Amino acid sequence: MSDQGFSLLTSIGPDTSPRKHLEMIQQEIKKYKATCEQLENDQTELKVARDNLLEITKEFKMRSATVQQRRQEEEQLKASQVNLHKERLVSVQAEHAELCRESEALQNELDRMEEENQELRLQTQVSTAVPEKKMVFTGVTAVEGCSSSFDVKPRILYPIEGGTALITFEEEDVAQKVLEIKFHKIKLGECYITVEARPVQLLVPSDIEVETHVCDKRILISDLPKIGMEDQLLDKLEIYFQKKRNGGGDVDMTEMLPDSGNVVVTFVEDTIAKGLTSKEYHDIKMFDKTYRVKVTPFLNGEIKHLKARTSVSKKTVQLVGIPDILDEENLQDNLEIHFQKPSSGGGEVDAFVYIPLGKKAVGIFEEDTSSE
Structure with missing residues (x-):
C-alpha cells in the first residue's frame, strides 16, 4: 500500500484522447480497488491479530492471577510453617x-546415692536367724527394774518373785526328774513343807535385724595385748591417738568394753576417726615393746526387727510356794541340801538362789558352755 495520496483526476495532455483518458481512469480505479482490497485484508489480519492479542492478554491475566493466588497461598503456607517451626x-x-533440669537433678541424685553407697559400704546390715542356745541360771542376780538386753553373747534377765527359788543342776536328767516329780515334800526341822517344781520358760530372740551406721567420732581398737593394767593401757592408747603425726586428734574419752576386751576411743572432732580407720593396722609402742593393733569403724546399732520364741531351760528348775518360816539363809541351805540328795530325786547343784516373800529379784541366764 502506497503512502502517497491518490486522485481520480490525472493530468491529461493535450494530445490525449477521451478514450485513452477513460482507459487510464479505469486502470487507476482498478489499481486503487486492488489497494483497497489489500487494505481490507490487512485490516482483517490486524483484527485477527488484535483478537489473538486480547485472548493472549486475557489468558495471561488469568494465569497471572492464578500465579498470584498460588504465591499468596505458598506465602501463607510458608508463614504457617515458620510459625509452626517457631x-x-x-x-x-x-x-x-x-531435660537439663532433670539431668542436673538426676546427677545430684546420683551423687547423693554414690555418697550413700560409700557410706553403706562402711556400715553393716545384720539380719540373721539366732541359733538355738542352751540357757542356764548361773546364780547371778541383778537389781530389779533392769531391762532385758541381747547381744552377741546371749544374756537374758528373768524376774524372780518372792517365795520362789531357782535351782540349776549340773545334769539335764536331774532337772527333768525333779520336774517329773513336780511336788516335793521337804523336811524343815520338826515340820514339812511342800513346794512345786516348774520349768523355766524364757523368751529368747529367734530372728533379729539390726541396722548399724558408722559413728563419725569413735573408733574400735582390737587385737590388744594382755599386758599391764587397764588404766595404763588406756593411757598409752590415748597418748598415741592424740598425736597428729599418727593421724589422731584431741581425744574426748577412752573406754574398755568389758565383754570383748576391745577399746573405744572417742574424739572431739568428727573428722579424725575416718582417717584412722583407712589404715587398718597401727603399730603402737607400749611398755618398751611395739604391738600391732587393729583399728576399725565403731558401729552404732538399732534394732529394726525382733522376733522372739519361748525356750525351756534344760538344767534350771523354778520352785514355787515356799513359805517364809525360816530366815533366808537357813531356808536356802535346807532347800539346796534337799535337792542335792539323789534319794529326793536330785543331784549335784550348780547354782541356787532363794527369794523370800516380800522381795523380788532378776535372774541372769547366759549361754550354757559346759557341754561344749
Whole structure:
C-alpha cells in the first residue's frame, strides 16, 4: 500500500484522447480497488491479530492471577510453617531446659546415692536367724527394774518373785526328774513343807535385724595385748591417738568394753576417726615393746526387727510356794541340801538362789558352755 495520496483526476495532455483518458481512469480505479482490497485484508489480519492479542492478554491475566493466588497461598503456607517451626523450636527449647533440669537433678541424685553407697559400704546390715542356745541360771542376780538386753553373747534377765527359788543342776536328767516329780515334800526341822517344781520358760530372740551406721567420732581398737593394767593401757592408747603425726586428734574419752576386751576411743572432732580407720593396722609402742593393733569403724546399732520364741531351760528348775518360816539363809541351805540328795530325786547343784516373800529379784541366764 502506497503512502502517497491518490486522485481520480490525472493530468491529461493535450494530445490525449477521451478514450485513452477513460482507459487510464479505469486502470487507476482498478489499481486503487486492488489497494483497497489489500487494505481490507490487512485490516482483517490486524483484527485477527488484535483478537489473538486480547485472548493472549486475557489468558495471561488469568494465569497471572492464578500465579498470584498460588504465591499468596505458598506465602501463607510458608508463614504457617515458620510459625509452626517457631512453636516447635520454643517447645524443643523448653523440653531441652526441662531435660537439663532433670539431668542436673538426676546427677545430684546420683551423687547423693554414690555418697550413700560409700557410706553403706562402711556400715553393716545384720539380719540373721539366732541359733538355738542352751540357757542356764548361773546364780547371778541383778537389781530389779533392769531391762532385758541381747547381744552377741546371749544374756537374758528373768524376774524372780518372792517365795520362789531357782535351782540349776549340773545334769539335764536331774532337772527333768525333779520336774517329773513336780511336788516335793521337804523336811524343815520338826515340820514339812511342800513346794512345786516348774520349768523355766524364757523368751529368747529367734530372728533379729539390726541396722548399724558408722559413728563419725569413735573408733574400735582390737587385737590388744594382755599386758599391764587397764588404766595404763588406756593411757598409752590415748597418748598415741592424740598425736597428729599418727593421724589422731584431741581425744574426748577412752573406754574398755568389758565383754570383748576391745577399746573405744572417742574424739572431739568428727573428722579424725575416718582417717584412722583407712589404715587398718597401727603399730603402737607400749611398755618398751611395739604391738600391732587393729583399728576399725565403731558401729552404732538399732534394732529394726525382733522376733522372739519361748525356750525351756534344760538344767534350771523354778520352785514355787515356799513359805517364809525360816530366815533366808537357813531356808536356802535346807532347800539346796534337799535337792542335792539323789534319794529326793536330785543331784549335784550348780547354782541356787532363794527369794523370800516380800522381795523380788532378776535372774541372769547366759549361754550354757559346759557341754561344749
